[in-house]
Amino acid sequence: MTYNTNRRKTKNIRIGNISIGGDAPVAVQSMLCTDTHDAEACLAQTTALVDAGCDIVRLAVPDREAAKTFAFLKEHGVTIPLVADIHFDYRIALEAAACGADKIRINPGNIGDDDRVRAVVNACREHGLPIRIGVNSGSLEKHILAKYGAPTAEALAESAMYHAALLEKFDFTNIVISIKASTVREMIRANRILADKCDYPLHLGVTEAGTAHMGTVKSAAGIGALLCDGIGDTIRVSLTADPVEEVKEAHNILRALELEETGINVVSCPTCGRTQIPLIDMVKEFESRVAKGDVKTDRCLRVAMMGCIVNGPGEAREADIGIAGGKDEAVLFRHGEIVKKIPAAAAVDTLVDEINALMR
Numbered sequence: 001m002t003y004n005t006n007r008r009k010t011k012n013i014r015i016g017n018i019s020i021g022g023d024a025p026v027a028v029q030s031m032l033c034t035d036t037h038d039a040e041a042c043l044a045q046t047t048a049l050v051d052a053g054c055d056i057v058r059l060a061v062p063d064r065e066a067a068k069t070f071a072f073l074k075e076h077g078v079t080i081p082l083v084a085d086i087h088f089d090y091r092i093a094l095e096a097a098a099c100g101a102d103k104i105r106i107n108p109g110n111i112g113d114d115d116r117v118r119a120v121v122n123a124c125r126e127h128g129l130p131i132r133i134g135v136n137s138g139s140l141e142k143h144i145l146a147k148y149g150a151p152t153a154e155a156l157a158e159s160a161m162y163h164a165a166l167l168e169k170f171d172f173t174n175i176v177i178s179i180k181a182s183t184v185r186e187m188i189r190a191n192r193i194l195a196d197k198c199d200y201p202l203h204l205g206v207t208e209a210g211t212a213h214m215g216t217v218k219s220a221a222g223i224g225a226l227l228c229d230g231i232g233d234t235i236r237v238s239l240t241a242d243p244v245e246e247v248k249e250a251h252n253i254l255r256a257l258e259l260e261e262t263g264i265n266v267v268s269c270p271t272c273g274r275t276q277i278p279l280i281d282m283v284k285e286f287e288s289r290v291a292k293g294d295v296k297t298d299r300c301l302r303v304a305m306m307g308c309i310v311n312g313p314g315e316a317r318e319a320d321i322g323i324a325g326g327k328d329e330a331v332l333f334r335h336g337e338i339v340k341k342i343p344a345a346a347a348v349d350t351l352v353d354e355i356n357a358l359m360r
């Protein structure tokens with residue numbers, strides 16, 4: 001794995017059968033958009049997310065009845081860690097813990113007096129569950145808002161530490177924190193401030209990011225900037241779209257930063273007046289073959305698809321393997337060195353075969 005060598009040192013936290021923080025790879029998570037009372041629908045969407053490569057699935061739990069879906073999912077073979085997302089009512093957290101949730105997302109400052117916080121802490125301790133504190137700009141505590149006058153990055157970080165202190169009071173440190181701000185810049189700033197103040201693993205995401213295209217752009221900017229700083233242990237790309245898209249885009253962000261253990265990172269040129277092959281269609285074809293599983297990789301591979309033989313191999317010298325097109329023909333190259341000439345019409349097939357041969 002190509003890995004960020006300056007990654008922030010964080011506590012390693014166990015969530016079901018995976019861990020986050022410490023040396024664990026950055027985990028991809030998503031959230032079901034099915035009605036949590038509809039256990040069958042939740043099972044179907046969880047299965048789709050697992051197939052897409054999701055590591056952690058979160059469910060909104062609006063009442064105690066909905067908590068029973070955790071038991072249903074576990075009874076039906078779901079092994080991926082499940083997170084119960086709870087607002088305000090500590091009794092739902094107790095129910096979710098008893099029904100098999102692997103993590104509880106709740107803000108201790110929002111559930112009432114110490115006895116309630118202690119009850120949630122005890123239940124999580126008994127079942128070995130971490131708690132995720134989730135701070136966002138729309139729900140800052142009045143005393144913090146009064147101090148800062150607005151939901152600034154400093155205010156958000158202080159709110160996160162305030163909630164953590166309420167758990168630490170009961171010697172509970174099995175904690176993950178997320179801070180989501182309404183703008184990308186504030187989200188980045190708030191997480192940087194928080195990263196300096198604690199060693200809890202951080203869950204990164206840009207909230208209300210938007211539809212698939214713009215939401216992905218905002219998420220890539222916010223999550224990507226922090227991952228480049230070595231900050232971030234689990235990520236969620238929030239999109240107004242099918243959650244399977246969230247998982248795909250989260251993996252794309254990790255792949256772009258070379259934080260993925262396996263998969264294809266396509267490097268392709270924008271084409272120009274020198275291009276004599278239908279490169280755009282060829283890249284689409286290659287990506288669809290990757291999506292279909294025609295290409296087998298046991299590591300992260302940089303694959304170049306370039307528009308011309310003159311500049312392509314040199315421009316894509318960093319790629320593990322690639323093709324560059326000429327007039328009616330193409331060349332296959334490795335690390336910038338041309339290996340052989342191939343007919344342009346067979347270039348994508350040859351590329352797929354050569355990658356699979358590399359993996360044998």
Ligand code: SF4
Pocket residue numbers: 269270271272273274275306307308309311312315
């Ligand atoms: S690789 Fe060749 S075709 Fe592609 S942009 Fe560069 S010069 Fe143009």
